[in-house]
Amino acid sequence: MEKLRGRAWKFGHDIDTDMIIPARYLNTSDPAELARHCMEDADPSFAGRVQPGDVIVAGRNFGCGSSREHAPLAIKACGVSCVIAASFARIFYRNAFNIGLPILESPEAAAGIRQGDEVEVDLGSGTITNLTRGEQYRAAPVPPFMQEIIAAGGLINYVRRRLGKDEV
Amino acid sequence: MSMTITEKILAAHAGLERVEPGQLVNVRVDLVLGNDITAPMAIQEFRRIGVERVFDPERVVLVPDHFVPNKDIKSAEQAKVVREFAREQGLTHYYEVGRMGIEHCLLPEQGLVAPGELIIGADSHTCTYGALGAFATGVGSTDLAAAMALGEIWLKVPPTIKFVYHGQLPPWVGGKDLILYTIGKIGVDGARYKAMEFTGPVIEGMSMDGRLTMANMAVEAGAKNGIVPPDGVTLRYIEGRVKRPYRLYHSDPDARYEEVYEFDVSGLEPQVAFPHSPANVRPISEVGLVEIHQAVIGSCTNGRLEDLREAARVLKGKKVHPYVRLIVIPGTQEIYRAALREGLIEIFLEAGAAVSTPTCGPCLGGHMGILAAGERCIATTNRNFVGRMGHPESEVYLSGPAVAAASAVLGRIAAPWEVQ
Numbered sequence: 001m002e003k004l005r006g007r008a009w010k011f012g013h014d015i016d017t018d019m020i021i022p023a024r025y026l027n028t029s030d031p032a033e034l035a036r037h038c039m040e041d042a043d044p045s046f047a048g049r050v051q052p053g054d055v056i057v058a059g060r061n062f063g064c065g066s067s068r069e070h071a072p073l074a075i076k077a078c079g080v081s082c083v084i085a086a087s088f089a090r091i092f093y094r095n096a097f098n099i100g101l102p103i104l105e106s107p108e109a110a111a112g113i114r115q116g117d118e119v120e121v122d123l124g125s126g127t128i129t130n131l132t133r134g135e136q137y138r139a140a141p142v143p144p145f146m147q148e149i150i151a152a153g154g155l156i157n158y159v160r161r162r163l164g165k166d167e168v
Numbered sequence: 169m170s171m172t173i174t175e176k177i178l179a180a181h182a183g184l185e186r187v188e189p190g191q192l193v194n195v196r197v198d199l200v201l202g203n204d205i206t207a208p209m210a211i212q213e214f215r216r217i218g219v220e221r222v223f224d225p226e227r228v229v230l231v232p233d234h235f236v237p238n239k240d241i242k243s244a245e246q247a248k249v250v251r252e253f254a255r256e257q258g259l260t261h262y263y264e265v266g267r268m269g270i271e272h273c274l275l276p277e278q279g280l281v282a283p284g285e286l287i288i289g290a291d292s293h294t295c296t297y298g299a300l301g302a303f304a305t306g307v308g309s310t311d312l313a314a315a316m317a318l319g320e321i322w323l324k325v326p327p328t329i330k331f332v333y334h335g336q337l338p339p340w341v342g343g344k345d346l347i348l349y350t351i352g353k354i355g356v357d358g359a360r361y362k363a364m365e366f367t368g369p370v371i372e373g374m375s376m377d378g379r380l381t382m383a384n385m386a387v388e389a390g391a392k393n394g395i396v397p398p399d400g401v402t403l404r405y406i407e408g409r410v411k412r413p414y415r416l417y418h419s420d421p422d423a424r425y426e427e428v429y430e431f432d433v434s435g436l437e438p439q440v441a442f443p444h445s446p447a448n449v450r451p452i453s454e455v456g457l458v459e460i461h462q463a464v465i466g467s468c469t470n471g472r473l474e475d476l477r478e479a480a481r482v483l484k485g486k487k488v489h490p491y492v493r494l495i496v497i498p499g500t501q502e503i504y505r506a507a508l509r510e511g512l513i514e515i516f517l518e519a520g521a522a523v524s525t526p527t528c529g530p531c532l533g534g535h536m537g538i539l540a541a542g543e544r545c546i547a548t549t550n551r552n553f554v555g556r557m558g559h560p561e562s563e564v565y566l567s568g569p570a571v572a573a574a575s576a577v578l579g580r581i582a583a584p585w586e587v588q
């Protein structure tokens with residue numbers, strides 16, 4: 001599996017889906033439009049400054065609140081390569097896997113990484129390297145069933161395969 | 169081997185003798201639900217799967233309730249996608265403006281939820297239906313798409329935390345206060361990935377409306393589902409609504425719980441959650457002076473008949489404070505009509521409130537009561553996150569209907585007995 005590399009954007013605990021993408025923008029599901037307002041109520045400058053490959057690093061319970069899949073979609077569409085958090089809210093966790101946004105659970109990394117640090121993520125091994133500080137952290141292993149979904153290229157492909165259809 | 173009610177329902181739908189917390193199971197769903205925000209994305213993914221028909225047109229429910237009556241062109245386009253899909257698929261349970269309600273008020277009322285059933289919905293507050301002794305949980309749009317195609321979903325069996333409520337609820341204290349108090353105790357991730365089982369004499373004595381309010385907010389503690397053991401109250405509620413066979417499950421006396429909390433509620437005061445977290449809870453006596461600009465009574469948490477009755481009891485013969493807007497939103501068309509018949513709507517209008525057709529409206533900052541910067545609202549809704557009801561610099565305080573109504577009259581957060 002590929003390695004991801006980018007700068008860290010640091011957020012606190014309990015970052016809810018209203019912060020990730022406020023409901024006032026949910027009258028569309030166009031990823032590009034959602035991306036323009038990503039994290040707006042947590043950091044209004046985020047969407048304008050985030051670079052492709054950058055990584056979101058947050059505390060406990062990231063993505064709590066609504067079931068809106070617009071949340072991981074907005075994050076993915078604004079170029080963020082992966083989200084690292086001490087823990088994730090459960091619906092966000094499912095949604096991220098289903099749409100193919102890599103997420104890693106690591107309290108260590110969430111505590112060690114600071115705003116702006118250069119971070120490299122090896123999704124295969126679950127190793128997170130902080131290039132700025134010369135530190136390494138381990139992420140919780142991805143459950144085998146989730147790995148199957150990722151390997152299939154998301155839930156839709158997984159279901160197509162189950163129904164005996166070709167992948168899209 | 170002993171199991172909890174949640175484990176029993178999951179086992180039954182997985183076709184297994186028993187299941188254990190942590191186990192991944194593929195379960196049959198009795199009902200799947202989507203709304204005007206989550207369904208359009210699910211419909212798009214459903215098309216990508218490449219199946220022609222949903223697994224069962226009687227078990228796929230679509231309720232446009234968030235941005236309806238359509239607030240702008242884009243939301244009208246979204247609702248249109250949902251409507252056309254419902255017609256194309258011949259869905260029996262599609263609810264149009266004028267005949268609809270907020271999904272989580274509507275489904276139990278229409279008899280679409282029965283005890284022992286397994287329901288998933290692309291809306292986080294799907295957990296509301298646990299009040300009827302069903303397993304119900306929220307998922308995202310892609311999961312909804314897969315479930316619409318397969319009639320199945322994979323789930324991890326959650327460990328259960330049991331909450332036992334003892335004592336006698338004081339006047340003006342109800343389900344909303346109990347659940348706010350509980351979330352205040354365990355925090356917004358206190359039940360993350362877990363089942364919350366609400367039990368004890370206080371729950372047994374509680375109406376279905378109160379139970380629905382409690383199960384509704386289980387997700388605010390991070391829970392996968394909230395559940396109330398079915399009893400006489402449940403059976404009376406579903407009588408005349410549910411016409412198909414159903415099954416009552418109960419936790420075994422020696423079922424294993426991850427944790428058990430026991431609360432004595434006899435001294436409990438009405439609770440208020442301060443910005444910006446549903447766990448930031450204080451009893452009414454410790455609120456201090458908090459002036460408000462708006463009060464909202466409605467939502468899938470507290471938009472039911474009993475909630476409107478409670479608000480009307482406070483508002484009868486009173487006037488809304490000159491500096492306050494009070495917005496009342498009955499949860500469904502049925503609730504609206506019942507409130508009209510009982511004279512509640514008259515009381516609200518007399519008091520100077522705006523009464524809206526059923527909609528999520530301001531609850532998620534959609535429409536019908538958006539806040540400006542610096543404005544403060546007390547609401548019977550379930551979330552007070554930053555920007556939830558409008559401007560990121562506005563504030564939402566959560567309470568039950570009695571406190572919201574009293575606050576509307578006095579222009580500051582107040583206890584109902586201050587109005588009498």
Ligand code: SF4
Binds near residue numbers: 528531
């Ligand atoms: S009333 Fe509020 S919480 Fe309930 S479904 Fe609507 S937006 Fe969601």
